[in-house]
Amino acid sequence: MSQVEQPLTIDEAYNQDNDRALKFLRPRFHEEKFPTIQILGYIGSLILTFGAYFLVMDHVLPPVSLLAVILALAVMQGALQIGVFMHVREGRGLAWQIVPLYLVFLIAMGMVGMSIWIMLFKSGVS
Amino acid sequence: MPSFLPYLYHTLFPPTVRYPDILLIDFGLIMAGIGLLGFMTKTRRWGWLWREWLTTVDHKKIAVMYLIAAIVMLFRGGIDAEMLRAQLALPTTKFMPAAQYDEVFTTHGTIMIFFMAMPFIFALFNAVVPLMIGARDVAFPRINAMSYWLFAFGAILFNISFVIGGSPNAGWTAYPPYTGLAFNPGPGENYYFLALIIAGMGTTMTGVNFLVTTVRMRAPGMTLMRMPMFVWSTMITSALILFAFPPLTVALAMSLFDRLFGSSFFTLTRGGMPMMYVNLFWLFGHPEVYILVIPLFGVFSEVVSTFSKKQLFGYPVMVVSMLAIMFLSYGTWVHHFFTMGAGPAVNAFFGLSTMLIAIPTGVKIFNWIFTMWGGRIQLTVAMLYQLAFIPTFVIGGASGVMLAVVPADYQFHNSYFLIAHFHNVIIGGTLFGLLSGLYYWWPKMFGMKLNERQGKVAFWLFFIGFWITFTPQYLLGLKGMTRRLYTYPIGMGWHELNVISTFGALIMGAAFVALVYNIVWSLLYGEKDLTGDPWNGRTLEWALPSPVPEYNFARIPVVHERDAWWAMKQRGQSLADLKPEDVRDVEMPRNTPIPFLLGASFFVVGFGMTFKFWPIAIMGFVGVILCILFSGFDYEDHHHLKADVIRSTEASLGRLQG
Numbered sequence: 160m161s162q163v164e165q166p167l168t169i170d171e172a173y174n175q176d177n178d179r180a181l182k183f184l185r186p187r188f189h190e191e192k193f194p195t196i197q198i199l200g201y202i203g204s205l206i207l208t209f210g211a212y213f214l215v216m217d218h219v220l221p222p223v224s225l226l227a228v229i230l231a232l233a234v235m236q237g238a239l240q241i242g243v244f245m246h247v248r249e250g251r252g253l254a255w256q257i258v259p260l261y262l263v264f265l266i267a268m269g270m271v272g273m274s275i276w277i278m279l280f281k282s283g284v285s
Numbered sequence: 286m287p288s289f290l291p292y293l294y295h296t297l298f299p300p301t302v303r304y305p306d307i308l309l310i311d312f313g314l315i316m317a318g319i320g321l322l323g324f325m326t327k328t329r330r331w332g333w334l335w336r337e338w339l340t341t342v343d344h345k346k347i348a349v350m351y352l353i354a355a356i357v358m359l360f361r362g363g364i365d366a367e368m369l370r371a372q373l374a375l376p377t378t379k380f381m382p383a384a385q386y387d388e389v390f391t392t393h394g395t396i397m398i399f400f401m402a403m404p405f406i407f408a409l410f411n412a413v414v415p416l417m418i419g420a421r422d423v424a425f426p427r428i429n430a431m432s433y434w435l436f437a438f439g440a441i442l443f444n445i446s447f448v449i450g451g452s453p454n455a456g457w458t459a460y461p462p463y464t465g466l467a468f469n470p471g472p473g474e475n476y477y478f479l480a481l482i483i484a485g486m487g488t489t490m491t492g493v494n495f496l497v498t499t500v501r502m503r504a505p506g507m508t509l510m511r512m513p514m515f516v517w518s519t520m521i522t523s524a525l526i527l528f529a530f531p532p533l534t535v536a537l538a539m540s541l542f543d544r545l546f547g548s549s550f551f552t553l554t555r556g557g558m559p560m561m562y563v564n565l566f567w568l569f570g571h572p573e574v575y576i577l578v579i580p581l582f583g584v585f586s587e588v589v590s591t592f593s594k595k596q597l598f599g600y601p602v603m604v605v606s607m608l609a610i611m612f613l614s615y616g617t618w619v620h621h622f623f624t625m626g627a628g629p630a631v632n633a634f635f636g637l638s639t640m641l642i643a644i645p646t647g648v649k650i651f652n653w654i655f656t657m658w659g660g661r662i663q664l665t666v667a668m669l670y671q672l673a674f675i676p677t678f679v680i681g682g683a684s685g686v687m688l689a690v691v692p693a694d695y696q697f698h699n700s701y702f703l704i705a706h707f708h709n710v711i712i713g714g715t716l717f718g719l720l721s722g723l724y725y726w727w728p729k730m731f732g733m734k735l736n737e738r739q740g741k742v743a744f745w746l747f748f749i750g751f752w753i754t755f756t757p758q759y760l761l762g763l764k765g766m767t768r769r770l771y772t773y774p775i776g777m778g779w780h781e782l783n784v785i786s787t788f789g790a791l792i793m794g795a796a797f798v799a800l801v802y803n804i805v806w807s808l809l810y811g812e813k814d815l816t817g818d819p820w821n822g823r824t825l826e827w828a829l830p831s832p833v834p835e836y837n838f839a840r841i842p843v844v845h846e847r848d849a850w851w852a853m854k855q856r857g858q859s860l861a862d863l864k865p866e867d868v869r870d871v872e873m874p875r876n877t878p879i880p881f882l883l884g885a886s887f888f889v890v891g892f893g894m895t896f897k898f899w900p901i902a903i904m905g906f907v908g909v910i911l912c913i914l915f916s917g918f919d920y921e922d923h924h925h926l927k928a929d930v931i932r933s934t935e936a937s938l939g940r941l942q943g
């Protein structure tokens with residue numbers, strides 16, 4: 160359709176008893192016949208998980224680089240989950256997601272960072 | 286006789302579940318079960334139960350189911366509490382052997398927090414949040430039902446532990462190495478971990494659901510700053526759940542791996558680190574205590590403005606302080622393990638951040654007081670709980686700040702002073718808030734009022750009983766009595782205070798009996814609520830008839846200001862003057878058995894894994910996967926409620942013009 164649809168005002172939406180008519184809030188979704196991306200993403204997340212598992216179990220790396228690699232795998236895993244399974248690019252557009260994403264990073268990094276800080280005292284003991 | 290039968294018997298019924306009292310309870314349970322089966326069959330209620338309740342996705346019915354579960358669990362947790370107090374009043378007798386005492390304090394704490402307070406809070410969320418925001422249901426009704434059944438089957442799994450296999454006994458915090466396989470070989474701790482993982486999945490889903498509901502489902506015109514305060518508290522609690530439960534699930538799963546699959550995340554051997562469990566647990570645990578209290582801040586805000594006949598004082602400040610509490614509560618968890626010795630820098634940081642939380646909390650207290658200031662206060666039961674909450678919670682908070690002083694906490698930690706602190710905030714804040722909300726919204730849920738006079742009896746028993754129980758415990762803490770003790774010598778100077786405390790616990794037991802009597806009496810003879818607005822309320826749920834019809838709003842209201850229903854009443858408007866042509870078909874979620882079956886499958890998984898009966902666990906897993914697949918490919922998840930049906934319902938309620 161060439162004509163631009165005007166968003167309804169609140170009162171018009173009300174008169175139609177249809178809050179989905181509030182165009183400015185209506186989310187957009189990708190719809191596909193077959194969820195190729197999700198299946199690839201699932202396989203990818205399994206690879207990342209088992210990769211970390213075998214790195215730890217088989218002691219292929221010295222501890223410090225092991226830690227770095229695992230953290231990197233974790234970040235990749237997080238990005239994959241948010242991108243593929245949480246559909247970050249859909250909905251009302253990426254701009255709407257930025258603030259919540261910042262919050263998530265703030266809290267998650269805070270938790271991980273402070274936990275490392277708290278547990279550091281152990282490194283002198285054991 | 287096949288040879289595995291004796292093995293089965295000894296696994297499922299070890300000596301720890303063959304105490305005389307437990308055998309008596311077994312007998313009672315079996316008799317009650319037979320009676321219930323007979324009753325249901327005789328009155329032909331099975332179909333009704335299945336159609337109306339087990340398969341429902343209606344948020345109002347799910348609320349009722351949460352409520353029933355919560356009250357049953359309050360009973361179970363209360364019995365545990367009375368048993369603990371009895372032993373402590375009679376320290377020289379073996380009212381309970383030490384091992385049983387451990388099991389009882391563990392189940393008491395776990396049940397009260399995870400299976401009483403949480404479902405009670407979700408009961409209130411489900412009962413009123415969609416009504417308050419002018420919605421027809423929550424955002425994901427089917428997921429809502431799944432949350433309920435995951436919680437319910439988790440609770441059942443936890444509760445059967447004391448008749449089959451033996452209860453967990455490592456405290457509600459389940460620290461290693463108490464939970465390590467080497468020290469605790471029975472199935473009890475497996476029950477704990479699996480039940481909490483299953484119920485925790487349900488809770489996480491509830492968090493997502495209500496976050497989306499409050500963000501996306503509000504009626505047109507209801508901006509964030511026009512939301513009722515209870516909706517704000519729901520939104521914030523949901524956000525807290527979303528971030529708090531993953532660390533718990535991880536910690537529980539890792540402990541379970543240590544027990545079942547020989548990993549060593551938290552064992553002392555092979556490089557495990559038990560302290561990491563403590564860190565992860567409280568990473569969840571401190572936000573959890575705010576999950577337990579913020580919803581009740583919302584309840585109190587609604588109750589205080591309704592019964593003072595005034596707008597809530599300082600609404601924006603209330604919102605900001607609640608948000609501040611939410612953020613700060615993520616930065617304080619180390620105060621639960623100052624004595625671990627992470628060093629002065631860490632302890633000082635977390636001591637200060639803990640004290641900071643008292644500031645926004647204090648702001649809220651003043652706002653409630655100023656709301657009452659100059660108002661016309663009605664002393665209903667709901668309001669009495671609010672009035673009792675303020676001093677109780679203030680004292681609890683003050684003792685919390687004392688605990689946050691690190692050097693002092695080295696003395697207070699794990700003493701009865703700590704026990705008194707958190708009961709002060711949890712009973713004074715959470716329980717009083719839940720009961721306040723129960724009395725306030727009961728007419729909306731069930732269509733009749735709870736009798737006020739009986740309610741006041743229960744209230745005074747709770748309030749007085751609470752102070753008699755917990756004031757002595759502060760003193761006991763200062764005299765050096767530590768938590769989780771089952772005996773002590775009489776000459777320590779602790780005995781008198783313990784007897785007083787037990788006496789108070791008996792009063793609280795009487796209060797519970799009075800509460801149940803109040804509920805049953807009111808269900809039978811209670812004053813019917815014909816107006817739908819018995820308290821002259823301010824928010825949208827009171828614009829609807831009680832009990833609310835399935836579709837909630839025949840027409841979605843438009844909101845122009847805060848306290849929307851109050852403003853409509855001031856302008857002489859109502860939602861009961863609908864014109865027939867305004868009513869349209871409504872899309873409603875369709876009932877489905879999948880949530881129930883999913884919960885049941887998870888129960889089978891949990892039971893199988895608890896006893897390492899792998900074939901059973903695998904069967905359960907297959908059930909889980911089938912449920913998820915069926916649900917994913919089930920496109921018939923809603924139906925259209927015809928306008929005619931709505932018209933005739935509204936007409937029969939006298940809400941239709943012409």
Ligand code: HEM
Nearest residue numbers: 574578620621643682685686688689697698699707710711
């Ligand atoms: C002003 C606010 C508060 C402060 C400063 C505070 C401070 C503390 C501190 C420092 C501890 C640890 C003490 C120790 O283990 O030695 C503690 C324990 C606890 N607090 Fe609070 N608290 C506050 C509010 C609350 C609220 C609102 C709740 C629940 C509704 C709560 C529930 C608990 C629980 C359950 C524990 C003990 C957990 C356990 O060890 O089993 N607190 N509090």
Ligand SMILES: [Cu+2]
Nearest residue numbers: 571574620621
């Ligand atoms: Cu805390």
